[in-house]
Amino acid sequence: MKNLLEIEGLTGGYNPNRPVLHDVSFNVNRGEIVGLIGLNGAGKSTTIKHVLGLLEPMKGQVKIDGKGFHENREDYRKNLAFIPETPMLYDELTLWEHMQVTAMAYGVKEADLDKRSGLLLKEFRMEKMRDWFPSQFSKGMRQKVMIMCAFLIEPPLYIVDEPFVGLDPIGIQSFLEMIVNLKEQGAGILMSTHILSTAERYCDRFVILHDGKVVLEGTMNEMRSRINRPDATLDEIYILATRGEI
Amino acid sequence: MTEENTLWKQRASTFWNEAVRYLRLIGNSGLLFAVIFTVIFGSYYYSKILKALPENFPGILLMSVVLTFFLVKSPIRTFLKEADLVFLLPMEYRMNAYFRYSLVYSILFQAFIIVLLMVVFGPLYHDQVEGGWLSYPVIIILLILVKGWNLWGKWSETHLPDWNAPFWYVSIRIMASFVMVYLLLKQAPILYLLIPGIGMILLMYFYFNPVQKNHPLKWQQLIKMDQEQSMKFYRFANLFTDVPKLQQSVKPRPVVSKALEVMLRGSSSVHEFLYWKAFARANDYWGIYIRLTVVGIVLMLVIPGLYGILIGLGLIVYLTGVQLSTLKLHYWGNIWLRLYPLREDTSNAFSKVIFLLLAIQSVVLAITNLISQKELVTSFLALFIGLFISYVYGFLLVNNRERMED
Known part of the structure; x- marks a missing residue:
């Protein structure tokens, strides 16, 4: 089966002379939660806008269920739900x-x-x-x-941008339970967040963006072994990644 | 010293640059034509009414009351912004020049309004106040002096803390201004004029000025006062175009909403759904529609003759269309409408809504005419004209509206 969300060699942004994203590639499969992690200005929101079809790729492509935005806009958009940051x-x-x-x-x-x-x-x-x-x-x-x-x-795919800000603890709990439920029923979720401890517990895989590039990607264990720190937390990995030490 | 002057000039020119852009848009819209039309009609009836006035009509009293209202209401245009609370507050003691500019600007601007008011009152004035030792222009100049005195008083009042209710200060200004205006229009002898005149000068020295010395500026009040004035202008401009800076107000209107719900049952157009909801609740579109329809009903009841009816109905339907057309821009830039998996034509949905609203209005007005005049042919022609304008406006003209880019 094809990947639910497939981002391949995506270079993009607002200004063709100064792209925000450089050759970004990652997937979201059915039945998994992928955490999109990065500092302010790392390119998370830009990535999300490309996935939503609000921005056009300068290079590379974004596909949902094997189909690009331009092949059939209505079908593409029917496949996703978006929870904005504000x-x-x-x-x-x-x-x-x-x-x-x-x-x-x-x-x-x-x-x-x-x-x-x-x-x-x-x-x-x-x-x-x-x-x-x-x-x-x-x-x-x-x-x-x-x-x-x-x-x-x-829908099959959820794009969630920083969902926890402003929610009360019970609201966060309900949200997380529902997300896990949806995942078990086969939905794919791409979630950008700064609340790393929660992300570490709930996301199956992570994509760490820095300066518009994917610097590290994989499950907790995969990332730990990539940087040779077998018991690093997501916070530690993230800080190392953003210091450019990976 | 100089930097505060440039700051004030910068602020004022920023506002006026924006205002001129809006005024140009307003000038381009068809409404200006209708306003001129109304002014010509209005002045015709004005002179007729003047001739019909009874001998003992209290014209001077009426003018005095209206003038006093405009004289006492003296908002000060400071062009202060919310952020100034943080950034300019520490400079307060160096802001004298800035506020002097604000006062002078406010006097000039509001003097213009007083002159305008006196021009409108012109015919009534010449009818009621003839021959006296004070000529018409001298009275205008004296009224502007009273305006200046009121602004100075208002400036003092803005120094007062909330608990020290400025109610008494305002009451004193109302009384002094009214007495002065009334005596001026009555052409009272100079001795009588000196009494309120000296009183006003004494109030200035022993009442206004000490307040300014003893209390610090109330920044939040000043900012609020300035915002109210900006909002007034934006609300006016919003009748012609979409004003992004205007804080939109929403009214629930449960009865209208319920009616719409019944009407929309089974409809599947998201755009139509949203436009109807916005019409019912946002921005007073509903109020505008009802007000113009009521004016139309009154016109249908009082205008005699076929042509009057047709022109009256046509004008009302057209004006309603112009006023409602800003609704089209209501969802401009809304992200959800760009994300929905829809293959809908926004313009067409909007045209349908506008056409339906204008058509309903035409029917209501035509029926009113039928009931009042019982001329089937006239009412039928009126209905035809109304529906024709509804169609042409809704499906063709409405798409020419411009939006102000920020």
Whole structure:
């Protein structure tokens, strides 16, 4: 079977004279969580924008389920859900209407919408806020709206950008449990984060970006043996990697 | 000293550069034409009303009240920004020149408004205040002096802490300004004018100036006052184009929303869904639509004759279209609409929404006309004109709207 998400020799960014990413390659398979790790400005968000099809590669390609963005945009986008770093909500829609419009856009059937939204609202303790507007939400609640909308679609691939900021501990726990659940059902998850201790526990593999290049990649054990530090933590590996000592 | 001057000039020119760009957009929109149209109509009826005024109409009192309102309301344009709380606060003791510029600017700008007001009052003034020792231009100059006094008072009030309610200060300004304006318009003898005049000077020295000395500047108040003025301008500009800086307000409007929900049941267009929701809740689109429709209903009830009806209805439908067209830009730059797996035509969805809104309005106005005049042919023609404009505006003209790039 092909890889779910395949990034191959990707060079890209905003300005053709100054690419942000240089020859980036990695995969996300079905049934795994891949952590995308890097300092501010390392190229995580740019990578995510390329995967979403918001930026065009200058070189190389991004494929989901073996197909590039330009082969069929609708199919490509149907295959992924995105949870942004800063929640982006429609000011004039209630929580429920956010779920409604998401279901419409991704062709989720009404019966599925009812069932899934009920479970999600309960899991994230947002049942009472069903008819609230974004102006009434705290930062964490806004993040929950983003998460619930993404989970509503149930696509094969999830792109998650820094999901933990602003979430309360119970929200983080619910999010992680659901992510693990989805993974066990065969979904692939690409998650960028700075919370390394959580990433170390939940991600199956890691891609460490530095200055727009992949400096280290693999499972914890693979990375440890690459740098000959059999009991290094992710924090230590990450700091070594960003100092350019690998 | 010089750096504060350049800072002020820089701030003012940044604002005006932006304002001029908006004003140009407003000038290009068809609405200006309608405004001129209304002014011509308005002045025609103005002179008619003047002739019909009864002998004992309290014109001077009316003018005094309106003028007092504009004289007392004296916001100071400081062009301060939120971040100044951090960066300029330490320089407060060196900011005198900066604030002097602000005061002079505010006096000039608001003097212009007073002159404008007096021009509008011109016919009424000449009707009511004829022959006296003070001529029309002299009165305008004296009113500008009162404006300056009020701004100086307002500047003092902004020094007051919240708990020291400026209510009394404002009340004193209202009383003094009103007495002065009323006596001026009454052409009172100079001795009478001297009483409030000297009173105002004494207030300045023994009331306003000590406040300025004894209390430090209230930066947050100044910033808030400046923001309110910017927002006023942006709200005005937002009637013609999308203003990114305007903080959008959302109203739930449960009844309208419920009605829309029923209407949208079974629809599968994401864009239409979003446009309808934005129309109902965001930015007062709903309010604009209802207000213009009510104006249209009144027109349909009072205008006699076929041509008046057709022009009136056409104008209302067209104006409604112009006012609602900024809705199209509401989702400009929204990331989700770029990420959804959709093969939808945004423009077409928007055209459908606008057409439907204008068509509903046309039907309402035509029915109003039918009920009030009972002329089937007139109402039918009006309906036809309305639907025609709805179609042409909704599907053709609406796509010409520009967006202000930041």
